Amino acid sequence: MSFLLRFIAECLFTVYSVSFLLYHRRNFLMKQNHLIFFLISAVINWSFSATWGLAISSHYGAPALLLIVLLELKGLYQMNPMQLLFESGYFVAVLYWGRGIVLPVFALILNQSVHWVRHNRFYYPVAWILSLCMILVYNMLFRHVIAPKAKVETFYRSKEQIRFVAIFQVCLLGYLLFINLGRYYGVDLPWYKISHIISCIICFAAQGLLVNRGIRNSSLLEYELHTELLQQQLERNLRHYKAYQKYAESFRAFKHDYNHMMTSVKSLLSAGEYQKAINLLDTIHETRHKQVPVQHSYSNNNLLDSILQDTANRCEEQSTQFSANVYLPAGHNISDIDIVRMFTNLINNAAEACAKVTSDSERFIAITSRFISHNGWLQIKTANSFHGKVLIRNGIPESTKPNRDFHGLGLSIIDETATKLGGIMVIDVDQKEMVFKTTLLLPVNIQQWNKKDRLPVRGG
Template identity: 25%
Template sequence: MLGIHRALCIGNMLIFIFCFFILMNKRGYVYKFKINITSVLILLLAIWSVVRGIPFAVVSLQPLINAVLILTLICKCVYNINIKKSIINSLVYSLVYILIECSIYWFLFMTFIYIGDYIYILNLGINFLIIFVGIYFIDKIQKIYNDNKYLVYVSLTIVVNIFILVILNISTSVSNDLYKIVTNNNIEYNNIFYMSSMSGFIEYVFPYILAIINTILIFIFLNSIKSEKEKAKLELVNEKLDMQYKYYLMVKESQEKMRQVYHDMNNHMNNIKSLKNSSEDVNEYINNIEDEVKESKNIYNTGNILLDIILHEKSKICTENNIDFKVGIDFSKCEFIDMIDISSIFSNLIDNAIEACNKINENNIDKYITIKSTFIKGYYVVRCENSKSNELIIKNNKIFTSKKDKFLHGIGLESIKSSIKKYNGELKIKDSESKFIATIHIPVE
């Protein structure tokens, strides 16, 4: 019959493997387990590892290698991921698990006077609770880390070093007590001088070394933060310059087309006169000239270069699809809206409208998109109206459809909602038999 301590070590290993499966599932890895000779061997090895268990209170090399090896094989077999990711996932998880388990044990050991098997049970329960909660909230923890990673680095450095100083202070105090016992009782101890010297070094010199190392580390972190900010600022400037250059090329191309049309106007007039006896040829010729003018006139000045480019590109798509595209956008007071959200809001809004217009098969329905904006009582209001022929079902300001091809409005509107939510904005939709209206309200800062 197994002893209670042995059984708890096995339980520790079972919790270790069980929590690892939960973590991999939480991170989105999918099971791809196949029964073959390799999987059977890994299963036998896992059973052997479980029987060996994970000892409490020690971070020795052999249990760590055993834990990393079995998790790596599980990753490679069950999740079918490459060996590099398998080793990284297994090593990081094993180190975190064993470190947390050992820290809890020694905290309990120093807290309670009586040491018995109940400490291992309590250690196991607290360890499982911490690991399970950590895995459950791993997405939020990851987000906090991504948003404040340098602050986390600095905070961890300070906390760890404070912990080291506390432990050193306790160790030095104990060493001094031991030194007094040895000297007062004339106990023969060959290393007494070495112990006294080391205790003095730890007490009087080591804290200053630690302080210098911490200062250097924090200085490196702060420089890294500054460097990252400068890099991000430079990327933003380059992106703006790139947009301005694209806009300049777009305007230049349009102006050149218009110059060409004006330059050829006399030729056009002479050609029309020569074709006066053929009305069909004249009409076709005039239509071609009109198309050239239409392509050149769609230059917008909303107050935002990115939005101007988006509207220009969408107007070309509308022209190609015979959609009447009317724009009345003033974006001059909306500098607080990020570029990525400008693209998300207006690109999705217009793309959805184009998609709806392209689904119109009836000849008696005009294809049109009208997008306008205005400032009303502290709100920036954008109204996009488009013609349509397909039937929609709207519930709780969400769009549903029974068709198999899934009307694109549903996807695009969710993306728009996600962007305007950052600015406490609101999206309202209205549907009728022949038209669809989306209205956005964003508070103006």
Template identity: 25%
Template sequence: MNHVTLTEIPRIYTGIAEWAACSIYIAILKKKFHGAYLIIIMSIALFLQCFTQLVVGMFPKSLWIFGMLLAIGMMLLYFYFCCDLNWMNAGYYCVRSFILAEFAASLEWQLYYYIVQSTNNNHILLNGLVLFLVYGTVFFVIYLLERKHMYLQQERTTIRELIFVIVVGGTVFFVSNLSFVYANTPFSSQITREIFNIRTLVDFSGLTILYAYHILRREMQAKYDLDAMRNILQSQYAIYRKSGESIDIINRKYHDLKHQIAVLRSEEDSQKRQAFLDEMESEIKMYEAQNKTGNSVVDTILTSKSITCQKHNIELTCVVDGKLLNFMHVMDICTILGNALDNAIECEIQIEEQEKRLIHVEVLSKKDFIVLRFENYFEGKLEFEDNLPATTKPNKEYHGYGIKSIQYTAKKYNGWATINKRENWFELTVVIPANKE
């Protein structure tokens, strides 16, 4: 191996680095395939990435940029095909993987060049050993670091964020490889070791910048999600307070009506009026019985949602022991019951046949757990986005925060929430360990 070839990283090594960099992110992200299918796809991707690099190596220097874009395009397709990502998110991780691959390949070849120059040993086994140790160490460390700051659900990459990582990645790649393409510039070097140092250190700086930016994005997104859930919680609590005031007025009106009915019954009335008054009294008794659960907060929420259901011809049935929730904070009860019933009512309103508009609520005790189950009739196919039911709302930016706030509140009490669909029924179940105090 002569001096010229020793200063250039073999194309197949670059292809392996690019494939490995993509693969560690794919291992963390939500994937479309698993098991044997994923292994087959990753093996095919390794072959295609190395083949692409070998073909690009045959291009003239004037097509160097085009060749690199072609290799990056293969990485982008690898991400998009294997992971449950849109093109924006795939592009974001593609740029980060590309800089990681550049750093790993540069570091490995710089160390190998140093060993060869120091020992005059250029054996193929030495080459393979350095490749295995450096790639294995770099990618394993990055995997451990990235796993701590990876989104469990699909993140939202904006155009501005994607442009930023592309600019940073492009700048890092251009500066790190400047001396290989244009030797006669104020920022280039013609000394081999200096070229290696520039390339490796610039790639490492770019890798660090993108990693720090990713952590910042993660923290900002977590803060945004938490603020959104807090706003939903506050809004549910505000609705509860407002509903409580309205229901107090309704209670007084119902109380007055009972006295009015008693007066009317003492008079001589027609059978039609008598039947009408009987119906009014029956509705009052049903109202009173339905909202005496043993917890005033639960009573207020159920009464408020019952009125909403009546307006939209939705049949709401409840089997609720409100006393089981007495240990919970008022705002937490509002979050779970309010969001769950709002989602169910929103679904039922879209059903054209009014006799199918059905909602059933249960709050009961099972062994050492409190189970809150919300069921509503559902038509159509249930699709999921980020483990949440797909929204039909035009503004999808705030999709899923109602369910997320329920999950967050359940977790606060060491519980959990699950979503299930059986036949034509959508079911949301919240399980919370019972308070034994």
């Protein structure tokens, strides 16, 4: 009977560990040879369960399991240190807190010590099974109610929030380990068991509240960033409108003078004064360039063109070479807000990187697009110069600014937006040539694509 109960408990532990390891495929990129690492991890976790059971209350059991799970996640997924600490801490803490509730309850009901329950061949497997059932239920609630995938992604991106929760979670685990030392010194009275149960319940509640708070703060942080981007775009649109208004007024004034000048040209031609007519035409041409500012067209999309127009003016002020030709074909599913989110972040990152380049001749930003008609993919490439060394972590360059949690969100938002649209973002850093390249591949509905669409005039 005890063997059967222990076998059921080991199966439940394996279900918990396997579901925990597989769950993160939704949120993180898997490393190469992840299947091998997964099989090794599953065997290690089963061995831990079969050998130690839930005996993680000792001085070394919980830290050992914490280290094991951390290494397993590191071998399986592309996670940063705080993400690893949070998830491995979650795995061990939930096990420890769940066990810390059920075992003292059994001890109180049986009027025995926790130590006696742990060494009983019948009651301990039963307590183990009940602990794991409670843990599996809590894990399901945590993953679907407290931290669902739609919300937890922003939490994973916020380094400050996940750092705070991960460290606090490990501290709660350490606190319970310290409290649990009381049973080694004969403090196994009813009040001690009750206080241990209450402490574990408080830890569960604190963990849920902290993660919920971290998700909410992360969402507010990204909302603040989105609001700032929209405000910047509104300012761009206003500048673009004023520039166009100035262009229209200048052209109207030139057109008024142009009619009189052309009358004079006709009179000179009629009188045979060809040289004077040629000189007057040259004067008209020079006057047009002086009075009417040149308007470049960088895109066939008005919103995107205003972003690129403003970038061109910004680059001119910073002595940065700028060229752009971005054509959005009919059938694309990129909304206006997605255009703002992707291109504003792309351009801001490129402009800030170029600003650190000391030589004016080496500063450049180039944005191009290509529609691959045979498979319906829109390719948008951005290249810019940079200075220093770029550190890539989890496929995203780390921000070098003091407030990394705010400024490091740009490329993550681009990647998230591209993924939402069914595309991908690829980053290539040429450290030798000091060129940072970003490529966006976005799907386009070929049936709606109009082959008669023409590319806009290339600006520079």
